[in-house]
Amino acid sequence: MRSAGRDPYVIATRSLSGDAEHGGLLFRINCAGCHGIAGQGLVGPSLKGLESRLNDPQIIQQVVSGQTPPMPRFEIEPQDMADLLAHLKSFTAPE
Ligand code: HEC
Numbered sequence: 001m002r003s004a005g006r007d008p009y010v011i012a013t014r015s016l017s018g019d020a021e022h023g024g025l026l027f028r029i030n031c032a033g034c035h036g037i038a039g040q041g042l043v044g045p046s047l048k049g050l051e052s053r054l055n056d057p058q059i060i061q062q063v064v065s066g067q068t069p070p071m072p073r074f075e076i077e078p079q080d081m082a083d084l085l086a087h088l089k090s091f092t093a094p095e
Contacts, residue, residue, distance in 0.1 A: 004057035012078040013060055018086030026080055027087050034071065039091035044071060047091050059085060 004010055028037065031044075039047035050059065060081060066073025076084070 004061045007057070007061075009064065009078060009081075010057045010060050013081045013085070014056055016079055016082040018082035018084070020083070020086035020090055022080075023083035023085065023087030024090075026076075026084050030074060031084075039088070047088060050088055050091060056085065059088060 027035075027039075034042055034044035035047050036042045039050075041047070054062065062068070062071075063074050063081065063084065064076070
């Protein structure tokens with residue numbers, strides 16, 4: 001986690017601009033089953049106000065690392081990760 005900001009995948013992802021609309025599609029397919037369609041939380045925790053808890057490298061690591069089962073490890077292209085990140089940031093309101 002400490003060196004996440006220097007990880008090549010994280011750097012590649014952060015150099016791309018994310019398409020939140022496509023990210024929303026990816027979220028509904030891959031994540032909503034556990035986190036809820038609006039990120040409100042189900043099996044997995046609520047993702048509202050995520051940005052106040054985790055920075056970008058930490059969010060990216062969470063998705064691709066598989067370090068917190070039962071959340072799986074996702075193998076996605078940096079562009080898709082950038083899109084997903086943009087969508088996650090639309091869940092702004094803390095609950
Ligand atoms: C099988 C259920 C499951 C799926 C599918 C899943 N998650 Fe999770 N997610 C979890 C659980 C459980 C946690 C809590 C892990 C822990 O910290 O113990 C979590 C934690 C997280 C966190 C950290 C939340 C925080 O406040 O620390 C983020 C961000 C996240 N998930 C994003 C995603 C995204 C994006 C996807 C889709 C690509 C996804 N998750 C798919 C179950 C899931």
